[in-house]
Every structure is written in structure tokens, then in C-alpha cells.
Amino acid sequence: MSEDISRGERARALMSDPMVQEAFANLKTAVRDLFFELPAEAAEQRERLHMVDRARQHLESIFTIQIFNGQLERDQLLSDIAAEDAAEAARMRALNH
Numbered sequence: 001m002s003e004d005i006s007r008g009e010r011a012r013a014l015m016s017d018p019m020v021q022e023a024f025a026n027l028k029t030a031v032r033d034l035f036f037e038l039p040a041e042a043a044e045q046r047e048r049l050h051m052v053d054r055a056r057q058h059l060e061s062i063f064t065i066q067i068f069n070g071q072l073e074r075d076q077l078l079s080d081i082a083a084e085d086a087a088e089a090a091r092m093r094a095l096n097h
Helices: 003-016 019-039 043-096
Strands: none
Touching: 003 019, 003 043, 019 043
């Protein structure tokens, strides 16, 4: 199995884990709640919270990309196998005629 497929499967397993999903959701909610609780003049704190949320989004996107790359690699591998099988079947038919 290729490294991309393995990494994609691990990323999918992690992102499907209810505890991981809950952690991301709790972080998103906490950042949003803190953001709106800050006074209007707390621009620097808002910027820091925005950076934390961007980091959360970036982390989620890393896992999403790994899942996508793994699936793409798996699909390509299956396509290659199907093409090889079809070519072998054609060779066998040609030999039998």
C-alpha cells in the first residue's frame, strides 16, 4: 500500500473519531464566543483569536488534503489494476483465437 493511501486512511480515521470532531467543534465555538465577548476596543485580542481560528482551519485542511490524496492514489491504483486485467484478458482472448 502506498504512503499516500496509508496517510489518507489514518487521516480519515482521525477525522471520523467523535472525540477529534468534538475537539475541533469545541475549539471553534470557544474562539467564536471569546471573539464576540471582547470589547470593541480589543482589536489585538480579536486578531489573536482570528489567528487561532485560521490555524484550526489550516489543521483541518491538512487532514482533508491527506484524505483526498489517499483516495486519489487508491482510485489510480484500482484503475491501473483494472487496465492491467483488461489487457491480460485481451491477450488471453487473442491467444485462444
